[in-house]
Amino acid sequence: NAGVTQTPKFRVLKTGQSMTLLCAQDMNHEYMYWYRQDPGMGLRLIHYSVGEGTTAKGEVPDGYNVSRLKKQNFLLGLESAAPSQTSVYFCASSYSTSGRALYYNEQFFGPGTRLTVL
């Protein structure tokens, strides 16, 4: 299993350009997440999905859009990139386990995409 993969690994954009980051997982996980990581701020949730065809906003959704047309893929789009979106972007996936309660298991992370917006 490849786990969680992200494409591309690095990208440099000019202000106003658009791009799409692709996340793919081969673990049949229901849940997928996009985070950005900035120095001293930990990871902040941008958008997430609890299943194919569903998406929701996280903590910092402005300037980003997402789509989950297939269960294994979760796309993050920047329509008009801004320097404030310079960051490292991580995708993650997870699954739940049914028991006496519904447990949400750990998230599995991809290798990240380093994006610079000039």
Next chain:
Amino acid sequence: AQSVSQHNHHVILSEAASLELGCNYSYGGTVNLFWYVQYPGQHLQLLLKYFSGDPLVKGIKGFEAEFIKSKFSFNLRKPSVQWSDTAEYFCAVSGSSNTGKLIFGQGTTLQVKP
């Protein structure tokens, strides 16, 4: 709103020293707790997790953490660190929503000197 606070932003230790990284969270309901590690240039990997039961949980590479509900804490410990433990450590919390969302702390950078 849920939040996670890691008190130590940058820790420098010599090899064989003991480690304790603090993590406090604010959330009134049932929580699941995690510690992740990010080695230089790599993605996040799970060190350990707590869902229920014994509040002292053991993870990979000799790490352990203790959940103290009354203090809303989940501190990470290791009796003797190695140079290879140099990394950034993140505490994370998920609550009882039906999304599995994680709230991360700011991270602690650990530098172990040989």
